[in-house]
Amino acid sequence: MRILICDDDLSITQSLSQIIKTYFNKKKVNNLDIVTFNDGDSLLSDKSQKDIVFLDVEMPGFDGIYVGNELKKQNDSVIIFIVTSYLEYLDAAMRFHVFRYLSKPIDKQRLFQNLDDALELYYSINQKIAVETKYGVTSVLTCDIVYVEAKGRKVIVHTATADLDSTQTLQFWIDHLPQATFFQSQRSYIVNMAMVTSFDHELIYLCDGQFTAYLTRRKFTEFKKAYLMFMESKR
Template sequence: YYPKSSIKFGTVCYSSLTDKQRLFQNLDDALELYYSINQKIAVETKSGVTSVLTCDIVYVEAKGRKVIVHTSTADLDSTQTLQFWIDHLPQATFFQSHRSYIVNMAMVTSFDHELIYLCDGQFTAYLTRRKFTEFKKAYLMFMESKR
């Protein structure tokens, strides 16, 4: 018998029916993470449409009436709502840390009870106190899934 935590993406023998079910669940989880990282999404702006890999998005920010998609190379003023981004960004990789921010967990360097530091501190996003525990759990699960 192996506890679920020890076989999560690990190399163990899957011999029983429950072990095989866990294997398939782990494979599904790995595929979902892979596709979420390599997914392209269209960012509509006033000047046109730009196709961006989700892994290049650092965070999405609602600022007043504007929604800004911050990528590793540019900031794009999106005509889409923040709710659009909540609905279309992969949940395995992105987390809404505040009513105005959605962060890419792959870009997180560190966080405290108020801020999330992204890309070695180049960017910061707010983290509400009531979402701290939920974010911490989601981030640790995200990091575990990348092992």
């Protein structure tokens, strides 16, 4: 996991780095790389992996709002924290779906709680699952799965680029896909709510209508609630 901290105040980057190291040591996460920058230009010039980013707003050169927008254009899955003393930037930060807004000075316990949420989101985005087929095993990111469909005796895992005939049961997929992201919309369908474009009382449209899945009428209200909660969690 690669974490980037960008702030022109050296004391803030040092303090954040130490708190983050303490948190991940407690979580026994070892593959951690923390990189610090003192301006947005340098951060944007960095072409390496970016998983979690902590951004100050007022910095020399590009400000944190501009940098955050650019990072989201490059990778919509990047988890961004805005760290600042200026609350007037909150609305601007929310427009590019900042993950959390932290006030200076940093509250260690609040940051730990927010890192719990960030870690859960990170794993849901980067979680891989093994799809067993009669030809072997294919590893896919759960976030790349559009929906899972039981069709007769077959279970098909649909991604945007391939359909995989899984030898695992539909119940396996119900049990192993993250419940915060996936919903069983009908007896034979499990949909990825991150892929939903729209839905009505009978159908769920995914990936701008490239795919459709059935939604039973008795599950419409439950699905609507789950979907709205999912969307709210991404704000």
